[in-house]
Amino acid sequence: MKVTIKWIDGVSFVGESETGHAVVLDGAPENGGRNIGMRPMEMLLIGMGACTSFDVVAILKKARQPIIDCVAEIDAARADEIPKVFTTIHVHFVVTGDNLNPTQVERAVKLSAEKYCSASIMLSKSVEITHSFEIKPLSVAAT
Incomplete structure (x- = not known):
């Protein structure tokens, strides 16, 4: 590349x-x-977020889950001193779809974090990265 x-x-x-x-x-x-x-550090977070979101959506589709939308909300903290590296990153997925299986969503997030997302896995060597998710039924998301 x-x-x-x-x-x-x-x-x-x-x-x-x-x-x-x-x-x-x-x-x-x-x-x-x-x-x-x-900013370059914003771009780094966006790249990581896109990488992990790509995985979560692909895994859920492969598991035939009725996913309609997926949003990764990322909150990161940086060191106060130069180099102002990320010290923590939290990725919260908001996954929308009726009848989504929470076990499948949790599995998708875990597989991305531990096996597939190159960006997350690389950053996790020096940054504490945590994940969470919530499921929004389509009927609730439309209101």
């Missing part, structure tokens, strides 16, 4: 993947940024 990071100016960059997708990254104004893109 290859990516290219091109400096724009100040602390603004464009990252481009080998698949041709691009994203703007920038720093906070107090650090010389113009606030025109995500």
